[in-house]
Amino acid sequence: MSDNTAVGKQGMGELIRIRPYMQFMLSKVVSRFGDSIDSIAYSWMVYILTGSKVLMGTLLAVNFLPNILLGLFAGALVDRMSPKKVIVITNTGRGLLVGITALLFGLGQLEVWHLFVITILNSLLECFTSPAEVSSVPRLLPPSMLLSGNAMSSSATRVAELAGLAVAGALIATIGIAWTILIDAGLFALSALIMSRVGYPDVLTSANNENKTSTEMDSLSSDKSSIFSEMAEAFHFLRKHALLLIVSILFAFVNFCLMPFNVLRTPYVIETLHAGAGGLSLLSGLMVGGMLLSGVWLTQRGANYRKSVLVISGIVMLGLSYAMTALPAYMTSFQLPVAAAFCLLMGMGIPLATTPLATYLMEVTPSEMLGRVYALQSMLVLSVAPLGSLASGALADWMTMPVLFIVFGIMLAMSAGMLLFSKSFRSAL
CATH class of the missing domain: 1.20.1250.20 (MFS general substrate transporter like domains)
Incomplete structure (x- = not known):
């Protein structure tokens, strides 16, 4: 029992000392915190704006379409790009979209067709964010620390979700939906800023890449x-x-x-x-x-x-x-x-x-x-x-x-x- 505990503590201590990974995880936690606030505020906004259960179901259906139609292509494409740049760009884009939503709602100009367009664009950006985050972990951690790194990341994002869900209702009640959604936009911008500071190693250290030959690595730049x-x-x-x-x-x-x-x-x-x-x-x-x-x-x-x-x-x-x-x-x-x-x-x-x-x-x-x-x-x-x-x-x-x-x-x-x-x-x- 004590041996296992010691191993766990050692892994945690090693993870904390890997600055790029901790910055990456902080960026992910901030965006997940914003996601949780948004999930409550956006749902509440849609119901207040439309009052239609059919429209709510249709909007959620549209939210899934980009991932269903383009998810596999996005995953293959992200493998050929810098995951850091992908995450910075997509989080910045999501922050802008959320900010536009808050502005339109606050001015009383938000219409149903705006919701559909913004939902599709936001979901499209998410198609690229998820595989980029997954591919980042083996680039930032050695193979021996992948399990502990994933476990820490999972726990941290769950805590962020809980915190976001806990404060969302209070924010809506005190400052209103528009300002709550605007806070979410700011969190996405903050996540992108933190991510831009992450230093990725020049050499891939993951188990998936450490044995690849130069020919295999060159294939990453092959034709479409x-x-x-x-x-x-x-x-x-x-x-x-x-x-x-x-x-x-x-x-x-x-x-x-x-x-x-x-x-x-x-x-x-x-x-x-x-x-x-x-x-x-x-x-x-x-x-x-x-x-x-x-x-x-x-x-x-x-x-x-x-x-x-x-x-x-x-x-x-x-x-x-x-x-x-x-x-x-x-x-x-x-x-x-x-x-x-x-x-x-x-x-x-x-x-x-x-x-x-x-x-x-x-x-x-x-x-x-x-x-x-x-x-x-x-x-x-x-x-x-x-x-x-x-x-x-x-x-x-x-x-x-x-x-x-x-x-x-x-x-x-x-x-x-x-x-x-x-x-x-x-x-x-």
């Missing part, structure tokens, strides 16, 4: 057609690994089932829980808090269980907790605390379901293909999200939100049966 060849390799790899493909399809269905809750969370807080922006912050914050608690538990105890058991348990917990968020609609008191408790359980189920599968993906995928395969799997998982968003907004007009949550939550929980009766899944995990 090779980008599409690399994208095709990801398709071939996923097709040959049936279990990864099955899991991708399953989690596409899970995402589809979660769309009613994602789309209708703001009207759920207002109409069912009779709470304000603070209530929305509370529910979102507890979901992130549940994810943090579950992640810590997985770090300490997860290795004692088969991955298949963790995944199935996580999906069942997520689905049943989701269905139980309908319970407050049939209560006369303590509605918000009950909803908050089930949101916490929903958050705890997410890492149980997803972390073992992410680990399996890393175990079976060659390191030089991991970015492309990850991007392709993400595209597949998100592929039905726009349909789910549109369906959620439409269904909410003739079916009550509690009934929607019950139906889709039970469907989600039952999807675990697909894995429970799959011998290949149980044997591989």
